[in-house]
Amino acid sequence: MRKIILKTLKATIIYIIVALFISGGFLLGIKLFAGAQIDDTITLANLVTIETSQKQEIKETTLNLETKMLQNYPDYGTQYATIEIPSIDLDLPIYFGNTLEILKKGVGHDSGSYFPGEGGSIIMMGHNSSNIFRRFGELQLGDEITIKANYGEFKYKITDFQLISEKEGEKLPIQKDKELLMLYTCYPFVNIGHATQRYVVFAELQ
Amino acid sequence: MAFCLISLIAVNISKTTILDKNYVLNKIEKTGYYVKIYSFVTENFKNHIQQSGLDESILEDLISQEQVIQDTNKIITNAYNNVHEEVSTAEIKEKLTKRIEEQTRGMLVTTNQKEEINKFIDDICNEYLVGIAHFNIEKGFYNTFNTIQNVIEVLNKVALIGLVVCIVLLIAICKNRPYKFFVFTGVSMLASGIFFTFINIFINIKINVQAITVLNEAFSFTLREVIETILNVISQKGILLLIVGLLFILIPTAIHTYIKNKKYLVE
Known part of the structure; x- marks a missing residue:
């Protein structure tokens, strides 16, 4: 009986090895004939995967007062501050970036400008809708604007208003000589269709 | 024969999942x-x-x-x-x-x-x-999809014909040793099982299916569910082929060895 079992096992193992060789041969054949396409497919599949399983270390944003530069800038698309203008009962979130998605939710911060506290030009924009910047026309010189960021609080006073074209709005000056907040929205405040002008509010750090 | 089996099973999996309109509509509703x-x-x-x-x-x-x-x-x-x-x-x-x-x-x-x-x-x-x-993207999608459907149909026919030819040839070769027919069939099944199991493991290692995001979240969620189902089916078929293949090898071999040994003892 033992002999039968051993012979059976020996034969079975040989057949299993043959099966392994056959499947290995197929896999090698596929690799040889379609290896490049398979690699491309895997690369494409990995390009469309978002790794949410990896724990992302959330680093705190801080302002270095000596260098006047932020450490650990906020991620694009995230809210990092709020803006308050008491004279027009405005209290809105500020997001880093200015995509349509962001502007739907609140105030967008132009990623090409400086952050509050860095001592340069800060450009922010919002729609002229009733829940965002519709009441900009009621602002007066000297009105206070407070930006409460997750790394500090900054108070500004309005110093100027300007009406500029849409194209000029895309080229607001970026400088680092003094901290200048520029908030803009579409003008007229109530319009139908695409507004070709921008109403800009200038405010300086107090 | 292993190639024909792999092709037929792959075609069957495709036809009962991603190429089946009712399956897709059902999945869309469920997700x-x-x-x-x-x-x-x-x-x-x-x-x-x-x-x-x-x-x-x-x-x-x-x-x-x-x-x-x-x-x-x-x-x-x-x-x-x-x-x-x-x-x-x-x-x-x-x-x-x-x-x-x-x-x-x-x-x-x-x-x-x-x-x-x-x-x-x-x-x-x-x-x-x-x-x-x-x-x-719809034009490109329709063209690719139609091409895949046509290729699957051709592969199905070729694999079916190939399988029948293999079976006939096997019967002819093994007519004096019938147990060999089952053993060779078992080896083909085992090879197919190893192939599908490997493919399943390979895809799971190389691609994080649950993190796939394409077009929008609604589409991505449904796509992930469909891919996971297909991988589960591949895994199940692979394991089934492994088990059945092993049995097809083991049992005839054991019987043949027993009979051979008995004959030897009698002689």
């Missing part, structure tokens, strides 16, 4: 795709409202969930039946035009603004088409 895509599209409409200067109320109930279901099913039918029925946005256009006219009644609307309004309506319609039908 809540219609509800998610409806929310996705209506949210995207709002991307255009604020800069238009029009009141957000004109977008309220602009589309219905029934419309989304109908149009989504139309797209799927287009792909599976190789027809090209257009998704119409005439109703959306009509509704929007009427609502904007009501809202701007009594206002002086310039020619420029009329053009802007028309552009806004076109943007909304386009948003619907892209969201529901992904019209920016």
Whole structure:
């Protein structure tokens, strides 16, 4: 009986090895004939995967007062501050970036400008809708604007208003000589269709 | 024979999952795709409202969930039946035009603004088409899908013919040793089982299926579920082939060895 079992096992193992060789041969054949396409497919599949399983270390944003530069800038698309203008009962979130998605939710911060506290030009924009910047026309010189960021609080006073074209709005000056907040929205405040002008509010750090 | 078995099983898996219209429609319903895509599209409409200067109320109930279901099913039918029925946005256009006219009644609307309004309506319609039908990629998708369907049909026929030929040849070769027929069949099954098991493990290692994000969350969620189901089916078939293959090898070999040993003892 033992002999039968051993012979059976020996034969079975040989057949299993043959099966392994056959499947290995197929896999090698596929690799040889379609290896490049398979690699491309895997690369494409990995390009469309978002790794949410990896724990992302959330680093705190801080302002270095000596260098006047932020450490650990906020991620694009995230809210990092709020803006308050008491004279027009405005209290809105500020997001880093200015995509349509962001502007739907609140105030967008132009990623090409400086952050509050860095001592340069800060450009922010919002729609002229009733829940965002519709009441900009009621602002007066000297009105206070407070930006409460997750790394500090900054108070500004309005110093100027300007009406500029849409194209000029895309080229607001970026400088680092003094901290200048520029908030803009579409003008007229109530319009139908695409507004070709921008109403800009200038405010300086107090 | 192993190649024919692998091909037939692969064809069977494709035909009962991704190439089966009813399976896909069922999966879409189970994963809540219609509800998610409806929310996705209506949210995207709002991307255009604020800069238009029009009141957000004109977008309220602009589309219905029934419309989304109908149009989504139309797209799927287009792909599976190789027809090209257009998704119409005439109703959306009509509704929007009427609502904007009501809202701007009594206002002086310039020619420029009329053009802007028309552009806004076109943007909304386009948003619907892209969201529901992904019209920016649909032509390429239909062509690829039809090609895959044709290739699967050809592979199915070739594999079936090949399998029959292999079986006939095996019977002819093993007519004096019938146990060899089962053993060779078992080896083919085992090889197929190893192949499918390897493929399943390989895909799971190389691709994080649960993190796939394509087009939008609704589509991605459904796609992930479909891929996971297919991988589960591949895994099950692989394991079944491994077990059945091993049994087909083990049992005839054991019987043959026993009989051979008995004959030897008798002699």
